[in-house]
Amino acid sequence: MPKPGGSAASSPLVGGSEEPTLKEISIPGRRAWSLTPLDVPEIELDLPEKSEGRVALPEVSEHDLVMHYTRLSHRNFAVDLGAYPLGSCTMKYNPKVCDWAAEHPAFRDLHPATPESSAQGALAVLLEAERFLCEITGMDRATFQPPAGASGELTGLLLMRAYHEDKGEERSKILIPDAAHGTNPASVTLGGYEAVEVPSNDRGMVDVEALRGLVDDQVAGLMLTNPNTLGLFEENIVEIADIVHEAGGLVYYDGANLNAIMGVAKPGSMGFDIVHSNLHKTFATPHGGGGPGAGPVAVHDVLVPFLPGPLPEADEEGVLRWVMPAKSIGRVHGKHGNFGVVLRALTYMKALGGDGLRRVSERAVLNARYLEELIRGPYDLPYDSPCMHEFVASAKTLKKSTGIRAMDIVKALMDEGFHAPTVYFPLIVDEALMMEPTETQSMQTMDALANALLSIADRAATEPDALHAAPVNTPVGRPDEASAARHLRVTWRSDDD
Amino acid sequence: MDFTPHTSADIGEMLSRVGLASIADLFGHLPERVRVVGDLDLPAGISEPELVAAITALAERNDDLVCFAGGGHYDHYLPPTVRSLNMRTEFVTSYTPYQPEVSQGVLQALFEYQSMVCAITGMDVANASVYDGAGAALEAVNVAVAATHRNVIWVSEAVGPQVRQTIATFAHARGIAIVEHPIVAGVTHWNPDAVGPPAAVVVAQPNYLGAIESYGSAVEAAHTRGALAIAVVDPMTLGLLRAPGEAGVDIAIAEGQPLGGPLTFGGPGVGLFAVTEGLVRRLPGRLVGTTTDDNGRLAYVLTLRAREQDIRREKASSNICTNQSLNAIGVAIQLAWLGPDGLTEVGRQSAQKARYMAARLTTIDGVELAHPAAYVREFAITLPVAPAVVIDAMAKEGILAGIDLSADYPELGNGLLIALTEQRTKEEIDAYIALLREVIAHA
Numbered sequence: 001m002p003k004p005g006g007s008a009a010s011s012p013l014v015g016g017s018e019e020p021t022l023k024e025i026s027i028p029g030r031r032a033w034s035l036t037p038l039d040v041p042e043i044e045l046d047l048p049e050k051s052e053g054r055v056a057l058p059e060v061s062e063h064d065l066v067m068h069y070t071r072l073s074h075r076n077f078a079v080d081l082g083a084y085p086l087g088s089c090t091m092k093y094n095p096k097v098c099d100w101a102a103e104h105p106a107f108r109d110l111h112p113a114t115p116e117s118s119a120q121g122a123l124a125v126l127l128e129a130e131r132f133l134c135e136i137t138g139m140d141r142a143t144f145q146p147p148a149g150a151s152g153e154l155t156g157l158l159l160m161r162a163y164h165e166d167k168g169e170e171r172s173k174i175l176i177p178d179a180a181h182g183t184n185p186a187s188v189t190l191g192g193y194e195a196v197e198v199p200s201n202d203r204g205m206v207d208v209e210a211l212r213g214l215v216d217d218q219v220a221g222l223m224l225t226n227p228n229t230l231g232l233f234e235e236n237i238v239e240i241a242d243i244v245h246e247a248g249g250l251v252y253y254d255g256a257n258l259n260a261i262m263g264v265a266k267p268g269s270m271g272f273d274i275v276h277s278n279l280h281k282t283f284a285t286p287h288g289g290g291g292p293g294a295g296p297v298a299v300h301d302v303l304v305p306f307l308p309g310p311l312p313e314a315d316e317e318g319v320l321r322w323v324m325p326a327k328s329i330g331r332v333h334g335k336h337g338n339f340g341v342v343l344r345a346l347t348y349m350k351a352l353g354g355d356g357l358r359r360v361s362e363r364a365v366l367n368a369r370y371l372e373e374l375i376r377g378p379y380d381l382p383y384d385s386p387c388m389h390e391f392v393a394s395a396k397t398l399k400k401s402t403g404i405r406a407m408d409i410v411k412a413l414m415d416e417g418f419h420a421p422t423v424y425f426p427l428i429v430d431e432a433l434m435m436e437p438t439e440t441q442s443m444q445t446m447d448a449l450a451n452a453l454l455s456i457a458d459r460a461a462t463e464p465d466a467l468h469a470a471p472v473n474t475p476v477g478r479p480d481e482a483s484a485a486r487h488l489r490v491t492w493r494s495d496d497d
Numbered sequence: 498m499d500f501t502p503h504t505s506a507d508i509g510e511m512l513s514r515v516g517l518a519s520i521a522d523l524f525g526h527l528p529e530r531v532r533v534v535g536d537l538d539l540p541a542g543i544s545e546p547e548l549v550a551a552i553t554a555l556a557e558r559n560d561d562l563v564c565f566a567g568g569g570h571y572d573h574y575l576p577p578t579v580r581s582l583n584m585r586t587e588f589v590t591s592y593t594p595y596q597p598e599v600s601q602g603v604l605q606a607l608f609e610y611q612s613m614v615c616a617i618t619g620m621d622v623a624n625a626s627v628y629d630g631a632g633a634a635l636e637a638v639n640v641a642v643a644a645t646h647r648n649v650i651w652v653s654e655a656v657g658p659q660v661r662q663t664i665a666t667f668a669h670a671r672g673i674a675i676v677e678h679p680i681v682a683g684v685t686h687w688n689p690d691a692v693g694p695p696a697a698v699v700v701a702q703p704n705y706l707g708a709i710e711s712y713g714s715a716v717e718a719a720h721t722r723g724a725l726a727i728a729v730v731d732p733m734t735l736g737l738l739r740a741p742g743e744a745g746v747d748i749a750i751a752e753g754q755p756l757g758g759p760l761t762f763g764g765p766g767v768g769l770f771a772v773t774e775g776l777v778r779r780l781p782g783r784l785v786g787t788t789t790d791d792n793g794r795l796a797y798v799l800t801l802r803a804r805e806q807d808i809r810r811e812k813a814s815s816n817i818c819t820n821q822s823l824n825a826i827g828v829a830i831q832l833a834w835l836g837p838d839g840l841t842e843v844g845r846q847s848a849q850k851a852r853y854m855a856a857r858l859t860t861i862d863g864v865e866l867a868h869p870a871a872y873v874r875e876f877a878i879t880l881p882v883a884p885a886v887v888i889d890a891m892a893k894e895g896i897l898a899g900i901d902l903s904a905d906y907p908e909l910g911n912g913l914l915i916a917l918t919e920q921r922t923k924e925e926i927d928a929y930i931a932l933l934r935e936v937i938a939h940a
């Protein structure tokens with residue numbers, strides 16, 4: 001029986017004992033820094049607003065510093081340690097060659113104000129990445145300024161506003177499904193719109209009749225992810241887009257779930273007008289403990305004049321230049337977006353090519369279907385139609401019979417050397433367990449993950465107390481989160497007070 | 498290349514387990530109309546050596562210039578120690594620490610980041626990062642609007658143009674009016690009769706033209722009107738200049754790239770975001786706090802989560818989800834590498850080099866300082882020729898001369914913004930001056 005190398009059932013993958021803070025390690029007089037002595041004649045710096053005294057930073061040796069951060073890293077799970085089926089986040093393997101590309105000195109040391117003539121390589125990276133994204137999504141042009149998905153959403157909403165205003169119209173509402181990610185409604189508010197919820201039907205899809213009842217001339221657009229947050233392909237997507245378009249609205253694609261459909265179906269063919277992609281999901285750029293990501297926004301021709309700018313374009317001589325779109329909404333990032341992330345994503349897309357990207361989606365879907373099949377039974381599958389790259393299971397029955405909740409299950413799973421799936425999202429599913437294995441997990445790893453989930457379900461009946469107490473193999477057990485909020489301590493400085 | 502582990506035997510077995518005959522059947526339920534017919538119109542995949550060659554070819558189309566440009570992004574020394582710790586794979590390939598039991602490393606690293614951001618800014622609370630300096634300004638404006646229920650923002654014209662443009666992009670949608678206050682002799686003149694009352698007064702310290710502003714007048718302009726004072730600071734000057742927290746600022750923000758981050762064409766950087774205690778419940782984004790676990794052990798957790806989009810949805814304090822945590826950890830590692838004396842030394846050297854350079858540049862005929870105000874490590878000059886001409890000519894000789902101010906500050910004429918870091922040598926500065934003299938003479 002082949003063993004899944006390191007990635008499962010070899011817990012604990014994270015460990016280490018409590019690590020003091022740098023402040024606790026600090027000893028006055030120690031230092032790690034090393035700088036060349038000043039090589040110009042020193043003069044009196046007569047500064048207004050001068051600081052008095054030293055900044056209260058820790059003082060540590062270089063080795064202190066190395067030990068501290070190395071030890072901290074041991075206390076953290078990661079894709080490079082094991083399976084990370086965190087639904088909606090696409091925690092796939094992040095190829096090392098992409099890191100190499102981003103660390104290339106010609107990109108790494110490039111100042112954002114470098115004149116076009118000296119930054120042709122960087123502008124070419126943006127243009128080539130744009131070509132890939134537009135072909136994958138069925139759009140015409142893209143901006144790389146949005147630094148994450150949520151920023152892409154807000155950019156998309158501002159594009160909608162600009163489009164309607166350009167036609168002399170003022171609209172006030174954005175439709176979003178009840179299963180939408182929290183960033184969608186939050187972006188709607190920031191975009192100056194009112195969020196109106198569209199209910200899902202009992203099959204987990206947008207309720208088309210309800211949608212019909214909600215559209216009117218105040219609807220600026222609809223935001224949707226497809227596959228939706230239940231991992232299901234919206235079968236009526238073309239009709240949905242038509243309904244919104246007939247009312248004069250635009251349709252926005254939340255690209256969080258693009259990993260399911262590359263080379264298989266294009267948002268452009270489904271009727272979407274604006275598409276954001278999460279490069280940190282679909283295009284394998286690492287998640288960095290919470291970021292950075294990139295949320296480029298691609299649009300159809302009619303919206304190109306409104307895109308944030310400047311955008312790179314080739315002039316008659318083939319020299320790449322920055323050009324501001326005619327009716328641009330303006331900037332959404334101080335510089336050119338998270339360029340280093342875009343470069344990683346381009347490296348990934350070039351490595352795979354059109355054929356490889358399609359294979360990614362095929363295998364992402366195959367993996368999710370397979371895992372879903374393996375855990376069927378003890379776990380409810382409330383929307384049991386064919387899933388795409390992820391699926392939402394539920395611990396509702398298990399909870400009823402044993403008192404064990406989704407949260408207990410994922411905590412126990414961590415004891416087995418896996419990261420938790422996403423829990424309690426989407427909000428329309430009770431005791432939700434949202435699982436996204438991604439295409440980079442092997443069949444053997446999924447077998448091990450499923451076995452762990454099945455054994456936890458068994459133990460729910462036989463030893464519920466042990467599951468309530470999980471995890472026990474991790475550096476800390478369940479924290480008292482209420483107490484953290486009640487006795488707020490968010491810097492080490494408060495210790496002095 | 499292929500990063501999937503599937504053998505054809507695996508695929509066969511998995512398909513049979515799910516009861517399908519082929520991969521195509523996985524998508525059999527998708528409507529015909531939306532399916533891709535044939536292949537994507539994209540190049541085929543390539544091998545890793547081919548890929549390395551292709552990326553190298555792109556890289557070679559960039560020029561390696563000695564950097565005298567700033568404007569928020571600076572060419573400071575980035576120690577291999579800091580970079581290699583920052584790039585520990587456990588930090589790089591994890592995500593938001595939703596599960597604290599297996600995320601203590603990232604959580605503690607972010608807690609220490611928050612602590613050190615507070616240490617350098619003198620503020621009470623910092624979040625675990627926002628996207629960039631401009632994004633931080635936008636979030637700060639949102640906090641002020643929510644806190645005051647007002648919709649006018651006073652912004653100094655000496656706040657970076659790209660920061661102002663970013664705020665303006667979003668302000669329009671929410672009906673927030675931006676009132677800009679002029680620059681007089683390098684620093685902001687807060688016009689007492691401007692439309693108000695404002696929700697916030699936004700100042701940059703030092704400002705975009707390098708000048709040191711009066712915190713007092715900005716804070717007074719804000720507080721006498723019941724507005725919040727927002728300061729955009731250059732973190733590398735905080736070993737020399739008064740901390741915004743000590744000056745009465747309510748929200749201090751910064752582009753954090755100069756601390757532990759490479760330039761990377763302007764991103765990913767990181768937005769530093771710090772507030773006074775009273776504003777903690779309005780913070781955007783993640784915040785790490787401490788508690789104990791079920792065995793009484795110290796544990797770090799994400800806290801005050803009720804502000805955030807996944808819980809509050811349309812009523813959240815911000816829409817931010819993915820942020821710039823890895824860069825924030827880099828900021829923390831760099832600050833610990835520098836310590837109090839290193840931070841001051843970087844500031845001191847950068848400032849000394851700026852003074853050295855400015856004094857010699859202004860001996861060139863027609864080159865003058867753009868304003869009389871005191872500056873730290875960045876300063877603006879006016880040229881007798883168009884800045885674009887100088888920048889292009891000097892780029893051909895391997896020098897990035899600075900940032901062209903002529904479009905954003907036409908009142909200066911041929912303005913050029915020059916930034917120094919401890920990395921620029923006397924030799925490089927002297928070469929710059931000699932080259933500029935020549936370029937001007939031949940223009």
Ligand SMILES: Cc1ncc(COP(=O)(O)O)c(C=O)c1O
Nearest residue numbers: 088148149150181183256818819
């Ligand atoms: C469905 C969905 N939409 C939007 C987002 C927001 O993306 P980001 O975190 O990059 O801002 C996410 C990711 O967390 C998501 O899962």
